[in-house]
Amino acid sequence: MDPGLRRLLAAAAEPGRPAAVVLVEGASDRAALTVLARRQGHDLAADGIRVAEMGGATNLGHFLEVLGPAGLGVPLAGLCDAAEAPVFRRALDRAGLAPGLTVAGLPRAGFFVCRADLEDELIRALGPAGVQDVIAAQGELRSLRRFQEQPAQRDRELTAQLRRFLGTRSGRKELYARLLAEAVELALMPAPLVGVLGYARRAAAAA
Helix, strand or coil, rough: CCHHHHHHHHHHHHHCCCCEEEEEHHHHHHHHHHHHHHHCCCCCCCEEEEEEECCHHHHHHHHHHHHHCCCCCCEEEEEEEEHHHHHHHHHHCCCCCCCCCCCCHHHHHHEECCCHHHHHHHHHHHHHHHHHHHHHHHHHHHHHHHHHHHCCCCCHHHHHHHHHHHCCCCHHHHHHHHHHHHHHHHHCCHHHHHHHHHHHHHHHCCC
C-alpha cells in the first residue's frame, strides 16, 4: 500500500488509539449513527468509538489492512448497503475477520447490512408520510413534488421516489440522514444501526 494512503487511513484512529472503530461507506451513515448514539444516551468519543468514513465500500480492504489484525489491531464493526455486502464479506474473509461467513452471518463479525441502503431503512422506520413531513419542515416539499413529476419518477412507488430524492443534491443525503434519525421513534430505529452501535460498544468495553 502507498505509504501516504497508510498514513491517511491510520489517521482514522486519531487522536489516540480508539477502543473500537465503526467503518461506514460515507458521511450520511456517520451522521445517522452519531444521532442514534446521542439519542441512546451515549457519547461515541467518550466511549472510545470512532466512526470512520471510507469513501465507498471498495476502500474497505485498505482500512482493514491498517486497522485490523495485521495493522493496529483495533476492534472493528461496520455498516453497509445490501449491494455492497458481498464486497464486505470477501474483504473481511481475506483479512481473517470473518472466515467462512456468508453475507447473512456478517453481523456475527460486527458488520451489519441495510436492507437496501441507509435511506431505505430510515424511510421504512419513519414511514413515507413522516419523511415528507421532515422534507416539508426543510422547505423542500415543492422541490419534492417537482421531482415526482419528472418522467422517470412518475410511475415509481413513493418510497422509491423519496429514496432517489434524498440523493439528488450534494449534501442532501447527510442532512436528511441526520434529520430522519432525529425524527424516528427510538424504539423503531432500524435494526442494522442499533446492531452496529451495540456491537461496537461491547467491543470497546472489552478492549
